Structure formats: C-alpha cells, structure tokens
Amino acid sequence: xxxxxxxxxxxxxxxxxxxxxxxxxxxxxxxxxxxxxxxxxxxxxxxxxxxxxxxxxxxxxxxxxxxxxxxxxxxxxxxxxxxxxxxxxxxxxxxxxxxxxxxxxxxxxxxxxxxxxxxxxxxxxxxxxxxxxxxxxxxxxxxxxxxxxxxxxxxxxxxxxxxxxxxxxxxxxxxxxxxxxxxxxxxxxxxxxxxxxxxxxxxxxxxxxxxxxxxxxxxxxxxxxxxxxxxxxxxxxxxxxxxxxxxxxxxxxxxxxxxxxxxxxxxxxxxxxxxxxxxxxxxxxxxxxxxxxxxxxxxxxxxxxxxxxxxxxxxxxxxxxxxxxxxxxxxxxxxxxxxxxxxxxxxxxxxxxxxxxxxxxxxxxxxxxxxxxxxxxxxxxxxxxxxxxxxxxxxxxxxxxxxxxxxxxxxxxxxxxxxxxxxxxxxxxxxxxxxxxxxxxxxxxxxxxxxxxxxxxxxxxxxxxxxxxxxxxxxxxxxxxxxxxxxxxxxxxxxxxxxxxxxxxxxxxxxxxxxxxxxxxxxxxxxxxxxxxxxxxxxxxxxxxxxxxxxxxxxxxxxxxxxxxxxxxxxxxxxxxxxxxxxxxxxxxxxxxxxxxxxxxxxxxxxxxxxxxxxxxxxxxxxxxxxxxxxxxxxxxxxxxxxxxxxxxxxxxxxxxxxxxx
Numbered sequence: 315x316x317x318x319x320x321x322x323x324x325x326x327x328x329x330x331x332x333x334x335x336x337x338x339x340x341x342x343x344x345x346x347x348x349x350x351x352x353x354x355x356x357x358x359x360x361x362x363x364x365x366x367x368x369x370x371x372x373x374x375x376x377x378x379x380x381x382x383x384x385x386x387x388x389x390x391x392x393x394x395x396x397x398x399x400x401x402x403x404x405x406x407x408x409x410x411x412x413x414x415x416x417x418x419x420x421x422x423x424x425x426x427x428x429x430x431x432x433x434x435x436x437x438x439x440x441x442x443x444x445x446x447x448x449x450x451x452x453x454x455x456x457x458x459x460x461x462x463x464x465x466x467x468x469x470x471x472x473x474x475x476x477x478x479x480x481x482x483x484x485x486x487x488x489x490x491x492x493x494x495x496x497x498x499x500x501x502x503x504x505x506x507x508x509x510x511x512x513x514x515x516x517x518x519x520x521x522x523x524x525x526x527x528x529x530x531x532x533x534x535x536x537x538x539x540x541x542x543x544x545x546x547x548x549x550x551x552x553x554x555x556x557x558x559x560x561x562x563x564x565x566x567x568x569x570x571x572x573x574x575x576x577x578x579x580x581x582x583x584x585x586x587x588x589x590x591x592x593x594x595x596x597x598x599x600x601x602x603x604x605x606x607x608x609x610x611x612x613x614x615x616x617x618x619x620x621x622x623x624x625x626x627x628x629x630x631x632x633x634x635x636x637x638x639x640x641x642x643x644x645x646x647x648x649x650x651x652x653x654x655x656x657x658x659x660x661x662x663x664x665x666x667x668x669x670x671x672x673x674x675x676x677x678x679x680x681x682x683x684x685x686x687x688x689x690x691x692x693x694x695x696x697x698x699x700x701x702x703x704x705x706x707x708x709x710x711x712x713x714x715x716x717x718x719x720x721x722x723x724x725x726x727x728x729x730x731x732x733x734x735x736x737x738x739x740x741x742x743x744x745x746x747x748x749x750x751x752x753x754x755x756x757x758x759x760x761x762x763x764x765x766x767x768x769x770x771x772x773x774x775x776x777x778x779x780x781x782x783x784x785x786x787x788x789x790x791x792x793x794x795x796x797x798x799x800x801x802x803x804x805x806x807x808x809x810x811x812x813x814x815x816x817x818x819x820x821x822x823x824x825x826x827x828x829x830x831x832x833x834x835x836x837x838x839x840x841x842x843x844x845x846x847x848x849x850x851x852x853x854x855x856x857x858x859x860x861x862x863x864x865x866x867x868x869x870x871x872x873x874x875x876x877x878x879x880x881x882x883x884x885x886x887x888x889x890x891x892x893x894x895x896x897x898x899x900x901x902x903x904x905x906x907x908x909x910x911x912x913x914x915x916x917x918x919x920x921x922x923x924x925x926x927x928x929x930x931x932x933x934x935x936x937x938x939x940x941x942x943x944x945x946x947x948x949x950x951x952x953x954x955x956x957x958x959x960x961x962x963x964x965x966x967x968x969x970x971x972x973x974x975x976x
Contacts, residue, residue: 321538324510325367327394327403332371333534334502335364338493342368346375346390352491354463354472356448358479359495362533365475368495369444373410374402376471377438388439398438409438416447421454428462431470441470448474449481456483464489497532500524501624506534507541511552516545518552524627525557525566564596566626569604570635573612576647576675577638584672588665598664599655602671606651612636613644640680640898642864647675680864847878848912850927857930860906866899871931874923883907883914888929892920941973 326332329339338357345351355372357365374392378399392399401407413427427443435441445451451459463472463486474490476482504520504527511518526544530537540561541552548556558565568591575584591601615622615636622629636644654671661667848856853875862870873885885903887895895918904916923929928936949955949966958964 319539320510320514320542321535324538326364326371327374328392329371329390332364332368333506334498335368335495338368338495341493342372342375343390346388349388351376351388351471353466353470354474354490356474356476356479356482356487356490356492357495358476358492360497360532361477362530362535362537363495363498364534365477365495366444366446368493369473369475370402370410372473373407373440373442373444373471374399376440376442377402377407377409379439401437407438409435409441410444411442412444412446414447415445415455416450419450419452419455421452421458424451424455424458428458431462432467434469439469442473443470444473444475446475447477448486449476449478453483456486460485460489498530498534498537499532500527500530500626503527503530503534503537504627507537510538511541516550516552519554521627522552522554522557525554525561525563528626529561529563564591564594564601564604566604566628569601569608570628570631572601572605572672573608573635576672577635579676579679579681581673581676584676585669588669588672592665598668599658602651602655602658602668605672606648606655608632609644609648609651612639613641613648616641616644637897640865640896643679643681646678646680650675650678847880848875848883848907848914849878850875854928854930854933856910860903860910862902862906865894865896866902868931869894869899870903871934872929873918874927874929876919878912878914881915883912883916885916885918886923887918887920888923889920895920942971945971945973 329343332339355369357368359365371392374394375390376388378389378392378396380393380396380399394400394403398407402410405412411427418424418427431441431443433441466472472490479487479492479494504523507523507526508518508520511523522544526537526540529540544552544557544560547560568587571587572584575581575587591598611623611632612635615632616639619633619636622632651671654667654674657671658664658667661670853873857870860870869887869891870885872888872891876884876886878884900916900918903918904914907914907916946966946968949971955964955966
C-alpha cells in the first residue's frame with residue numbers, strides 16, 4: 315500500500331477529533347441534536363483550518379444510518395462504520411456532490427449543477443452540495459444560484475467554503491448560516507503534532523515542533539505537510555537544527571541571546587552575537603523585527619505575566635528576562651528598535667544598521683553604559699567610587715561627572731587622597747573628607763541644584779549648622795580662594811575638630827523655608843549613636859544627592875525613613891505608588907544609600923504615612939508652590955506691572971509664572 319501523507323491520514327472524521335474550532339463544533343452539535351438544521355452553511359477561514367473537513371463531517375452526520383434515531387434521524391456522532399460514512403470518507407458517496415468553484419466558474423456549470431437538485435437522494439438521507447472556494451464563482455453563477463440557495467428542496471443541503479468571504483455578494487451571505495474558523499495558535503499546533511508523532515512512533519524534539527508551529531502560520535494542514543517534510547529531511551527523526559535548516563528561518567535562540575546581552579548591558583557580547591548571526595547570512599531587518607517583537611512580549615510579561623504569548627514555547631525564559639529589565643528600559647528599547655527599522659533603508663548596509671540600533675539601546679538607557687575599563691567608572695544613577703583604589707586621585711572626567719550629578723564619595727576614613735593645596739606636613743594625615751575633596755573641583759553648575767536651594771556666598775557660610783559633611787560637598791563647591799588652607803584631620807580621631815570651612819551645610823532661602831520643619835519618625839531601636847543613624851531629616855536633605863533617576867527616583871520620593879538601627883534602614887512607602895514597587899528599584903536605593911555613607915540593609919514597607927511627615931516629593935511640591943507664590947507676589951507688587959495693568963488692562967497669567975533659578 316502506498317504511503318499516505320499525515321495531512322490526509324490524520325484528517326478528523328468526527329467533531330471530537332476536530333482541533334481548535336470549539337465554537338463551530340458546539341454550534342453544529344447542538345443544532346444536530348435539537349434537529350434545528352439550516353439549509354445552507356458557509357464556512358470561512360484561512361487555508362488549512364478545516365473548512366472542507368468540517369463540511370464532510372457534517373455530511374456524515376446528516377447521512378449516517380447507524381448513529382441516528384432510526385432512518386429519519388440525524389446524529390452529531392457519526393459511527394464511521396456504516397456504508398454511508400465509509401463512502402463519504404473514501405470520497406465515493408453519490409449524494410455528496412463536491413464542486414471546485416475555482417475550476418467551474420461559468421454560469422453554464424452552475425446551471426448544470428442545479429438541474430439535478432429536484433431529484434431525491436439515491437443512497438443517503440440528504441443530497442449535500444459542497445462548493446469549495448465559492449468566492450471564485452462569477453456574478454452570473456451567483457445569480458443563477460440565488461433562488462435555489464434561498465428555497466432549496468427539503469432533501470438538499472448546501473455547504474459552502476471560502477477563504478475570502480468579502481468577495482461573496484451580500485445576497486449570498488444573507489441566505490447562509492456563516493461560521494468563521496479561527497487561526498490555529500502555535501500551542502494547538504504543537505500539541506496536535508506531538509500526539510500524531512507519538513502515535514507514529516517518530517522521535518522528535520519539542521523545540522523543533524515550535525518552529526513548525528510558527529512556520530505553519532495558523533494552518534494545521536500546513537503544519538502536517540511541514541512535519542512530513544521534516545521527517546524526510548531528518549531521516550525519520552525531527553531535530554531542532556534540521557528543522558531550522560530546512561525552513562531557512564532564524565533560530566529564535568539567537569534573538570534571545572541578543573536580549574540577554576541587552577539585559578547584561580554587555581556591548582561586546584552584543585556585537586559577538588551579531589557576528590555569529592552574520593555567518594548564517596540572515597535577514598538583518600528580520601532580526602531587528604524579531605528583537606522588537608521579543609521586547610513587546612517582555613513588556614507584556616512585566617505588566618500581565620499570564621498574558622504572555624507563548625508562540626515560541628519560551629514563556630519561562632521571557633518571564634526570567636523580564637525581571638532583569640526596568641519598564642522604562644523596555645519601552646525605550648522598543649521605541650529605538652521601531653525607529654531603527656525605518657532607518658535601515660538609509661544605512662550603508664543592514665548589518666551596521668542592526669549593530670547601531672542595538673548599541674543605541676545601550677547608549678541611551680537611563681542608567682548609562684559601563685565603561686570597558688579595569689576599574690569601571692560610575693554609571694549615572696547607579697555608580698559610585700567604591701571600586702577606586704586607596705590613594706588614587708580622580709581624573710578630570712570622573713570628577714566632573716560627580717560634580718554634575720552631586721554624588722557623595724563614600725571613601726572609607728582610612729583612604730588617603732592627596733590635595734594640591736595641602737602642605738606636605740598635613741598631606742600625610744589628610745583624609746578624603748567630602749568637603750575637602752570638593753576643593754579640587756572647579757565648581758558646581760547652579761542649574762543642577764535642587765530648585766529651592768540658593769547658591770551660597772562667602773558671607774553665608776558662617777551660619778551653617780554642623781554635621782552632614784557629605785551633603786555639603788554634594789551641593790556647594792564655591793569656597794573662596796582667599797580662605798586659609800585647612801589641615802584635614804582623620805575622621806577616626808575624636809580629638810580633632812573639623813575646620814569651619816569643612817562643616818558647610820546646605821541652607822535654603824529664608825523666604826521659601828517653612829516655619830516648621832516636618833518631624834522625623836522617632837527611632838527607638840538600639841544600635842550605633844544617634845549621629846551615625848539616618849533619620850528622616852537627613853533623608854530629606856540627602857535625597858537630591860543620591861543621583862536616583864526614572865522610576866527609582868519616583869519610588870524613593872514617596873518614602874519616609876521609619877527607623878535605622880545601624881544595620882537596617884526601614885523605609886515606609888505610600889500605598890498610592892505601591893504599584894511601582896520592584897526589587898530592582900529597591901536595590902538601586904540601597905546602593906545609593908551605601909555610597910552616601912549609610913551601608914545598610916534596605917527594607918521597604920507599604921502603609922499609610924504619618925500626617926506630620928513629608929516625603930521628598932511632598933517637600934519638593936511644597937517648596938515649588940511657595941516659590942511660585944513668592945514670584946507672583948513679586949510681580950503683583952512690581953510698579954511696572956501695576957502701570958501695565960492700569961494703562962492697558964493687563965493681567966498676570968499665573969500658570970505661566972516661573973520663579974527665577976539661583
């Protein structure tokens with residue numbers, strides 16, 4: 315006996331064997347069981363989803379003699395063994411007239427077909443007309459069919475199938491009961507192929523079936539045909555490498571490797587993976603499309619994990635990768651990928667366009683890119699000087715980045731950093747106090763300071779309070795060159811008293827400071843001295859110098875310090891922003907606090923915040939409102955503005971008023 319292809323051998327013969335079309339199966343089974351049969355059915359859908367198969371099953375249900383209620387009954391469960399069922403399966407049932415409309419489009423063919431409609435069936439209970447690709451009929455053929463299609467004899471049923479229902483006249487559509495068959499999702503295809511191959515006793519790799527299911531593009535018949543081809547290609551077995559070579563498609567594992575390199579912010583690994591891809595001669599534009607598609611799935615995995623598309627069978631890998639990205643990174647990468655896809659037409663070659671797009675994703679990420687050096691420079695929003703060696707002075711670029719971002723150098727008290735202005739006698743005992751280290755810097759850009767902080771003059775420095783040297787260094791770097799040089803004493807020596815210049819503290823404008831400061835949450839835990847702990851007042855003053863960005867900054871801005879026992883800091887997070895909470899943000903906050911001189915274990919707890927305590931966000935909003943009110947008062951009291959009001963009837967647009975930055 316000759317070999318029968320899998321698509322024909324495993325064609326469903328009952329409704330129970332039908333895969334992926336439950337909505338159509340349910341409607342037809344209920345109609346058959348209740349005897350509510352329509353005279354014309356229209357099955358629509360893409361190729362290979364089961365339109366003709368469904369029509370043949372329905373023809374068996376109408377003509378089965380063993381499963382029905384006597385000779386006049388129909389059934390939803392044809393036996394498959396009676397003469398009528400076997401004749402329909404073998405394609406020799408005389409009362410099932412199958413017509414290929416693509417080859418019989420003329421009106422004469424339709425008239426010849428309808429000449430025998432009035433005659434009773436020869437063998438079965440109903441005479442069934444199955445017209446495949448009915449949209450190929452001409453307009454004259456449809457007109458000839460209309461009257462019979464609307465009022466056929468009681469022993470006639472019309473079953474129409476088409477892949478393009480839009481081409482059917484509305485007069486035909488209105489006379490039929492239409493069922494739209496769905497695309498077959500890859501999960502359904504892979505599950506059915508697994509059952510077929512197990513029954514055929516053919517060894518296979520599941521990852522290879524996912525490639526076949528994706529290539530089938532929703533068609534079960536195409537999937538079965540590709541499986542036949544893969545069996546022949548692999549000499550009776552189905553392996554992932556063989557199927558990928560047969561289909562000529564990009565191995566999805568290469569795309570995941572590119573995403574892994576993006577997650578690791580490893581530019582070298584990224585370019586190495588592109589080089590490995592180039593050896594296979596892929597479509598680089600298609601590679602970028604696949605990368606962008608995976609980024610979309612990662613965004614879905616972060617927001618709604620249960621809705622992740624598993625078309626490649628990589629749901630678990632995607633969920634693990636999604637935890638390594640921040641939401642803003644994925645959105646940025648996706649936008650860069652979409653923009654880069656459009657720019658490929660103007661690139662010198664597609665490979666360089668792909669590499670530049672991937673590198674652009676790393677270059678523009680909010681946290682920056684690690685420098686390829688032995689001692690990595692701090693990344694914006696993440697880095698610090700913890701990796702610097704003792705006695706190593708800062709380079710110009712590094713010191714400039716620290717000045718712009720107002721980061722605090724957490725150098726231990728035992729490290730020695732030479733200062734150009736310190737005498738040789740004092741250099742041996744000098745410690746890298748933040749205030750002293752800032753003397754080597756040229757200054758601070760006033761536009762990078764918090765909006766409510768004024769740049770101090772030399773006369774203001776005498777009124778600063780003592781303590782928080784790290785904050786003073788991150789905010790002010792404008793000591794007068796005429797001031798006498800100070801010998802910096804080690805922080806570990808209790809008898810040494812810091813010089814007044816090293817104790818500069820940040821102050822704010824008197825007109826924008828509230829009369830009462832928010833009270834910190836009391837810390838009753840035992841631990842190191844109170845001066846070494848982080849309280850809420852220090853948290854408010856320290857917040858701008860932490861260098862937090864993006865969602866991490868937004869999350870931290872809604873926190874208050876509840877307690878600090880020297881080894882653990884407890885932050886209370888407002889419940890209003892609890893949806894933003896993520897482990898990656900908490901790690902960044904803990905790292906920033908450690909670099910600011912508070913190496914602690916961070917614990918974030920959600921709950922209602924006390925009314926008498928302000929978060930950094932509330933403080934910023936309050937100060938901004940006070941500065942805006944101050945600016946409005948200044949405008950209202952300005953004589954020139956008053957003159958404009960009196961002369962021209964002018965009025966102040968309060969929403970457009972911006973306070974002057976100092």
